[in-house]
Amino acid sequence: MDDRHTIALIAVMSIGTIILRGLPFVLFKDKKTPPYVDYLGRVLPYSVMAMLVVYCMKDVSVFKAPHGLPEAIAGILTAGIFVKTRNTLASIIPGTICYMILVQLVFH
Protein backbone atom coordinates (compact mmCIF):
# COMPACT_ATOMS: atom_id res chain seq x y z
CA MET A 1 0.00 0.00 0.00
CA ASP A 2 1.25 3.44 -0.94
CA ASP A 3 1.34 5.80 2.05
CA ARG A 4 1.52 8.87 -0.16
CA HIS A 5 -1.73 7.92 -1.85
CA THR A 6 -3.33 7.36 1.56
CA ILE A 7 -2.18 10.81 2.71
CA ALA A 8 -3.63 12.29 -0.49
CA LEU A 9 -6.97 10.53 0.14
CA ILE A 10 -7.10 11.81 3.72
CA ALA A 11 -6.23 15.33 2.49
CA VAL A 12 -9.07 15.20 -0.06
CA MET A 13 -11.57 14.05 2.60
CA SER A 14 -10.39 16.79 4.95
CA ILE A 15 -10.43 19.59 2.37
CA GLY A 16 -13.82 18.48 0.98
CA THR A 17 -15.33 18.56 4.46
CA ILE A 18 -13.78 21.96 5.25
CA ILE A 19 -15.14 23.40 1.99
CA LEU A 20 -18.68 22.21 2.78
CA ARG A 21 -18.59 23.43 6.37
CA GLY A 22 -17.07 26.78 5.39
CA LEU A 23 -18.97 27.52 2.17
CA PRO A 24 -21.84 29.55 3.68
CA PHE A 25 -19.38 31.62 5.73
CA VAL A 26 -17.26 32.39 2.66
CA LEU A 27 -20.28 33.22 0.49
CA PHE A 28 -21.78 35.61 3.03
CA LYS A 29 -18.58 36.89 4.55
CA ASP A 30 -18.72 40.67 4.66
CA LYS A 31 -22.10 41.40 3.17
CA LYS A 32 -25.19 41.50 5.31
CA THR A 33 -26.83 38.08 5.02
CA PRO A 34 -29.68 38.22 2.46
CA PRO A 35 -33.10 37.92 4.18
CA TYR A 36 -33.80 34.64 2.37
CA VAL A 37 -30.61 33.00 3.70
CA ASP A 38 -31.29 34.47 7.11
CA TYR A 39 -34.76 32.90 6.99
CA LEU A 40 -33.33 29.51 5.98
CA GLY A 41 -30.85 29.78 8.83
CA ARG A 42 -33.67 30.24 11.30
CA VAL A 43 -35.91 27.39 10.11
CA LEU A 44 -33.35 24.82 8.93
CA PRO A 45 -32.32 23.67 12.44
CA TYR A 46 -35.84 22.27 12.93
CA SER A 47 -35.86 20.43 9.61
CA VAL A 48 -32.26 19.27 9.96
CA MET A 49 -32.78 17.71 13.37
CA ALA A 50 -35.63 15.62 11.90
CA MET A 51 -33.35 14.76 8.99
CA LEU A 52 -30.60 13.61 11.36
CA VAL A 53 -32.97 11.39 13.32
CA VAL A 54 -34.11 9.72 10.08
CA TYR A 55 -30.50 9.55 8.89
CA CYS A 56 -29.50 7.61 12.01
CA MET A 57 -32.25 5.10 11.33
CA LYS A 58 -31.69 4.83 7.59
CA ASP A 59 -30.59 1.20 7.65
CA VAL A 60 -33.55 0.06 9.74
CA SER A 61 -36.05 -2.06 7.84
CA VAL A 62 -39.65 -2.23 8.99
CA PHE A 63 -40.24 -5.20 6.68
CA LYS A 64 -37.52 -7.42 8.09
CA ALA A 65 -37.25 -8.72 11.68
CA PRO A 66 -36.97 -7.06 14.16
CA HIS A 67 -39.02 -4.52 12.13
CA GLY A 68 -37.35 -1.49 13.68
CA LEU A 69 -38.73 -2.40 17.10
CA PRO A 70 -35.47 -1.79 19.05
CA GLU A 71 -35.17 1.71 17.49
CA ALA A 72 -38.86 2.46 18.09
CA ILE A 73 -38.86 1.29 21.72
CA ALA A 74 -35.56 2.95 22.68
CA GLY A 75 -36.48 6.10 20.73
CA ILE A 76 -39.85 6.46 22.44
CA LEU A 77 -38.24 5.79 25.83
CA THR A 78 -35.63 8.52 25.18
CA ALA A 79 -38.26 11.02 24.00
CA GLY A 80 -40.62 10.12 26.86
CA ILE A 81 -38.02 10.60 29.57
CA PHE A 82 -36.96 13.87 27.97
CA VAL A 83 -40.54 15.20 27.98
CA LYS A 84 -40.79 14.30 31.68
CA THR A 85 -37.36 15.45 32.86
CA ARG A 86 -36.13 17.89 30.17
CA ASN A 87 -32.70 16.47 30.95
CA THR A 88 -30.59 15.38 27.96
CA LEU A 89 -28.27 12.97 29.78
CA ALA A 90 -31.06 11.46 31.88
CA SER A 91 -32.80 10.58 28.60
CA ILE A 92 -29.86 9.45 26.48
CA ILE A 93 -28.28 7.04 28.97
CA PRO A 94 -31.38 4.88 29.67
CA GLY A 95 -32.35 5.10 25.97
CA THR A 96 -28.97 3.79 24.86
CA ILE A 97 -28.78 1.07 27.53
CA CYS A 98 -32.30 -0.02 26.58
CA TYR A 99 -31.28 -0.18 22.91
CA MET A 100 -28.13 -2.18 23.68
CA ILE A 101 -30.11 -4.69 25.74
CA LEU A 102 -32.69 -4.99 22.97
CA VAL A 103 -30.22 -5.59 20.13
CA GLN A 104 -27.81 -7.75 22.13
CA LEU A 105 -30.16 -9.89 24.19
CA VAL A 106 -33.77 -9.59 23.03
CA PHE A 107 -33.81 -9.26 19.23
CA HIS A 108 -30.42 -10.75 18.36
Place this chain on the structure above:
Amino acid sequence: MSTLQLLKKVLITTAPVMSGYIFLGIGFGVLLAKAGYGVPWAVLMCIVVYGGTMQYVGVSLIASSASIVSAAITTLAVNARHIFYGISMLPLYKGAGLKKPYLIFSLTDETYALTVDNLVPRGVDPHLFRFLVALFDHSYWIIGGALGALIGTKLSFNSTGIDFSMTALFITVFVKQWMTSHDHFPALTGLICTLGCLLIFGPENFLIPSMVSITLVLTLARKRIEASLAQDGTEKKETRNG
Protein backbone atom coordinates in the same frame (compact mmCIF):
# COMPACT_ATOMS: atom_id res chain seq x y z
CA MET B 1 -17.67 31.98 36.57
CA SER B 2 -14.18 30.65 37.28
CA THR B 3 -12.23 28.72 34.66
CA LEU B 4 -12.76 25.50 36.58
CA GLN B 5 -16.52 26.07 36.79
CA LEU B 6 -16.59 26.88 33.09
CA LEU B 7 -14.72 23.70 32.16
CA LYS B 8 -17.05 21.69 34.40
CA LYS B 9 -20.04 23.24 32.64
CA VAL B 10 -18.53 22.40 29.23
CA LEU B 11 -17.91 18.83 30.39
CA ILE B 12 -21.55 18.44 31.47
CA THR B 13 -22.82 20.01 28.24
CA THR B 14 -20.70 17.73 26.07
CA ALA B 15 -21.29 14.58 28.16
CA PRO B 16 -24.04 13.33 25.79
CA VAL B 17 -21.51 13.44 22.95
CA MET B 18 -18.65 11.97 24.99
CA SER B 19 -19.87 8.39 25.23
CA GLY B 20 -20.99 8.32 21.62
CA TYR B 21 -17.81 9.85 20.22
CA ILE B 22 -15.48 7.68 22.25
CA PHE B 23 -17.27 4.50 21.23
CA LEU B 24 -17.84 5.51 17.60
CA GLY B 25 -14.21 6.65 17.55
CA ILE B 26 -13.13 3.25 18.89
CA GLY B 27 -15.24 1.60 16.18
CA PHE B 28 -13.46 3.68 13.56
CA GLY B 29 -10.01 2.99 15.02
CA VAL B 30 -10.68 -0.75 15.09
CA LEU B 31 -11.80 -0.73 11.44
CA LEU B 32 -8.76 1.27 10.37
CA ALA B 33 -6.41 -1.01 12.32
CA LYS B 34 -7.97 -4.04 10.64
CA ALA B 35 -7.29 -2.36 7.29
CA GLY B 36 -3.63 -2.21 8.27
CA TYR B 37 -3.30 1.36 9.56
CA GLY B 38 -2.32 2.01 13.19
CA VAL B 39 -2.64 4.72 15.82
CA PRO B 40 -0.87 7.61 13.99
CA TRP B 41 -3.21 7.21 11.01
CA ALA B 42 -6.30 7.06 13.21
CA VAL B 43 -5.24 10.17 15.11
CA LEU B 44 -4.39 12.01 11.88
CA MET B 45 -7.80 11.26 10.38
CA CYS B 46 -9.65 12.13 13.59
CA ILE B 47 -7.88 15.49 13.69
CA VAL B 48 -8.10 16.58 10.06
CA VAL B 49 -11.18 14.82 8.64
CA TYR B 50 -13.26 14.88 11.84
CA GLY B 51 -16.55 13.44 10.68
CA GLY B 52 -18.04 10.15 11.85
CA THR B 53 -19.68 8.83 8.71
CA MET B 54 -16.96 10.25 6.48
CA GLN B 55 -14.22 8.44 8.36
CA TYR B 56 -16.05 5.11 8.32
CA VAL B 57 -16.50 5.49 4.57
CA GLY B 58 -12.90 6.73 4.41
CA VAL B 59 -11.62 3.41 5.76
CA SER B 60 -13.07 1.61 2.76
CA LEU B 61 -11.75 4.29 0.38
CA ILE B 62 -8.26 3.80 1.85
CA ALA B 63 -8.49 0.02 2.03
CA SER B 64 -9.54 -0.17 -1.62
CA SER B 65 -6.97 2.48 -2.60
CA ALA B 66 -9.71 4.53 -4.26
CA SER B 67 -8.91 7.26 -6.77
CA ILE B 68 -8.62 10.88 -5.65
CA VAL B 69 -11.64 11.83 -7.78
CA SER B 70 -13.91 9.19 -6.28
CA ALA B 71 -12.75 10.18 -2.77
CA ALA B 72 -13.64 13.81 -3.56
CA ILE B 73 -17.09 12.93 -4.93
CA THR B 74 -17.81 10.61 -1.98
CA THR B 75 -16.81 13.34 0.48
CA LEU B 76 -19.08 15.91 -1.14
CA ALA B 77 -22.01 13.46 -1.21
CA VAL B 78 -21.58 12.19 2.36
CA ASN B 79 -20.99 15.60 3.92
CA ALA B 80 -23.21 17.87 1.81
CA ARG B 81 -25.56 18.29 4.78
CA HIS B 82 -22.89 20.39 6.49
CA ILE B 83 -23.78 23.31 4.20
CA PHE B 84 -27.06 23.49 6.12
CA TYR B 85 -25.22 23.73 9.43
CA GLY B 86 -23.14 26.64 8.18
CA ILE B 87 -26.25 28.51 7.01
CA SER B 88 -27.88 28.22 10.43
CA MET B 89 -24.69 29.19 12.27
CA LEU B 90 -24.07 32.40 10.26
CA PRO B 91 -25.62 34.69 12.90
CA LEU B 92 -24.38 32.73 15.94
CA TYR B 93 -20.74 32.74 14.82
CA LYS B 94 -20.72 36.44 13.95
CA GLY B 95 -18.01 38.23 15.88
CA ALA B 96 -16.28 35.04 17.02
CA GLY B 97 -12.98 36.46 15.78
CA LEU B 98 -10.03 34.09 15.89
CA LYS B 99 -12.20 31.25 17.19
CA LYS B 100 -14.37 31.35 14.07
CA PRO B 101 -12.22 29.19 11.73
CA TYR B 102 -12.09 26.40 14.32
CA LEU B 103 -15.81 26.74 15.11
CA ILE B 104 -16.55 26.28 11.40
CA PHE B 105 -14.06 23.43 10.94
CA SER B 106 -15.41 21.49 13.91
CA LEU B 107 -19.11 21.77 13.08
CA THR B 108 -20.05 18.08 13.13
CA ASP B 109 -23.61 16.72 13.42
CA GLU B 110 -23.27 16.40 17.18
CA THR B 111 -21.56 19.73 17.83
CA TYR B 112 -24.22 21.31 15.62
CA ALA B 113 -26.95 19.69 17.73
CA LEU B 114 -25.38 21.03 20.95
CA THR B 115 -24.89 24.51 19.46
CA VAL B 116 -28.44 24.70 18.07
CA ASP B 117 -29.62 23.71 21.53
CA ASN B 118 -27.96 26.97 22.68
CA LEU B 119 -26.85 25.91 26.14
CA VAL B 120 -24.53 28.87 26.77
CA PRO B 121 -24.67 29.64 30.51
CA ARG B 122 -25.38 33.17 31.73
CA GLY B 123 -22.42 35.52 31.96
CA VAL B 124 -20.14 33.43 29.75
CA ASP B 125 -18.77 34.63 26.41
CA PRO B 126 -20.88 32.54 23.99
CA HIS B 127 -18.03 32.23 21.48
CA LEU B 128 -15.64 30.94 24.13
CA PHE B 129 -18.27 28.47 25.36
CA ARG B 130 -19.04 27.15 21.87
CA PHE B 131 -15.31 26.96 21.14
CA LEU B 132 -14.71 24.83 24.24
CA VAL B 133 -17.70 22.61 23.46
CA ALA B 134 -16.31 22.04 19.95
CA LEU B 135 -12.81 21.39 21.30
CA PHE B 136 -14.04 18.89 23.92
CA ASP B 137 -16.11 17.02 21.31
CA HIS B 138 -13.12 16.89 18.97
CA SER B 139 -10.92 15.57 21.81
CA TYR B 140 -13.38 12.76 22.62
CA TRP B 141 -13.33 11.76 18.96
CA ILE B 142 -9.51 11.74 18.78
CA ILE B 143 -9.23 9.76 22.05
CA GLY B 144 -11.78 7.24 20.75
CA GLY B 145 -9.99 6.82 17.42
CA ALA B 146 -6.62 6.33 19.11
CA LEU B 147 -8.03 3.82 21.61
CA GLY B 148 -9.72 1.87 18.82
CA ALA B 149 -6.57 1.64 16.74
CA LEU B 150 -4.63 0.65 19.87
CA ILE B 151 -6.87 -2.22 20.92
CA GLY B 152 -7.55 -3.17 17.29
CA THR B 153 -9.25 -6.51 17.23
CA LYS B 154 -8.72 -7.29 20.92
CA LEU B 155 -12.00 -5.66 21.95
CA SER B 156 -13.86 -7.96 24.34
CA PHE B 157 -16.70 -5.70 25.55
CA ASN B 158 -19.79 -6.12 23.40
CA SER B 159 -20.58 -2.54 22.50
CA THR B 160 -23.17 -3.33 19.83
CA GLY B 161 -25.80 -0.62 19.86
CA ILE B 162 -23.79 2.02 21.73
CA ASP B 163 -23.98 4.22 18.62
CA PHE B 164 -27.65 4.72 19.51
CA SER B 165 -26.44 7.44 21.91
CA MET B 166 -26.03 9.73 18.88
CA THR B 167 -29.55 8.97 17.67
CA ALA B 168 -30.81 9.59 21.20
CA LEU B 169 -29.03 12.97 21.31
CA PHE B 170 -30.72 14.04 18.08
CA ILE B 171 -34.08 12.79 19.39
CA THR B 172 -33.80 14.88 22.56
CA VAL B 173 -32.88 18.03 20.59
CA PHE B 174 -35.75 17.32 18.19
CA VAL B 175 -38.23 16.90 21.07
CA LYS B 176 -36.95 20.04 22.78
CA GLN B 177 -37.36 22.07 19.59
CA TRP B 178 -40.84 20.62 19.16
CA MET B 179 -41.88 21.61 22.69
CA THR B 180 -40.48 25.13 22.47
CA SER B 181 -41.89 26.11 19.06
CA HIS B 182 -45.47 26.74 18.01
CA ASP B 183 -45.09 26.16 14.30
CA HIS B 184 -44.13 22.55 13.63
CA PHE B 185 -44.08 23.05 9.87
CA PRO B 186 -40.24 23.16 9.53
CA ALA B 187 -39.80 20.05 11.70
CA LEU B 188 -42.51 18.16 9.82
CA THR B 189 -41.01 19.27 6.51
CA GLY B 190 -37.70 17.75 7.54
CA LEU B 191 -39.34 14.55 8.71
CA ILE B 192 -41.60 14.01 5.70
CA CYS B 193 -39.09 15.05 3.02
CA THR B 194 -36.34 12.86 4.49
CA LEU B 195 -38.60 9.83 4.99
CA GLY B 196 -40.02 10.26 1.48
CA CYS B 197 -36.58 10.52 -0.10
CA LEU B 198 -35.35 7.52 1.93
CA LEU B 199 -38.22 5.43 0.51
CA ILE B 200 -37.67 6.68 -3.05
CA PHE B 201 -33.87 6.85 -3.29
CA GLY B 202 -32.78 4.28 -0.68
CA PRO B 203 -30.35 4.61 2.25
CA GLU B 204 -27.26 5.28 0.10
CA ASN B 205 -28.54 8.22 -1.95
CA PHE B 206 -31.32 9.97 -0.07
CA LEU B 207 -29.49 12.77 1.73
CA ILE B 208 -28.98 15.18 -1.17
CA PRO B 209 -32.56 14.79 -2.52
CA SER B 210 -33.74 15.33 1.08
CA MET B 211 -31.79 18.58 1.34
CA VAL B 212 -33.07 19.81 -2.00
CA SER B 213 -36.71 19.00 -1.21
CA ILE B 214 -36.49 20.51 2.31
CA THR B 215 -35.05 23.74 0.88
CA LEU B 216 -37.74 23.78 -1.80
CA VAL B 217 -40.65 23.29 0.63
CA LEU B 218 -39.25 25.84 3.12
CA THR B 219 -38.80 28.32 0.27
CA LEU B 220 -42.35 27.86 -1.01
CA ALA B 221 -43.80 28.14 2.50
CA ARG B 222 -41.67 31.14 3.45
CA LYS B 223 -44.49 33.68 3.76
CA ARG B 224 -46.54 31.40 5.95
CA ILE B 225 -43.64 30.44 8.23
CA GLU B 226 -42.27 33.99 8.51
CA ALA B 227 -45.71 35.12 9.66
CA SER B 228 -45.84 32.53 12.43
CA LEU B 229 -42.22 33.21 13.42
CA ALA B 230 -43.11 36.88 13.81
CA GLN B 231 -46.08 35.86 15.98
CA ASP B 232 -43.79 33.69 18.15
CA GLY B 233 -41.49 36.69 18.57
CA THR B 234 -44.29 38.99 19.76
CA GLU B 235 -45.59 36.39 22.20
CA LYS B 236 -42.14 35.96 23.72
CA LYS B 237 -41.81 39.73 24.12
CA GLU B 238 -45.23 39.94 25.74
CA THR B 239 -44.38 37.21 28.28
CA ARG B 240 -41.16 39.00 29.12
CA ASN B 241 -42.97 42.28 29.67
CA GLY B 242 -45.73 40.66 31.67
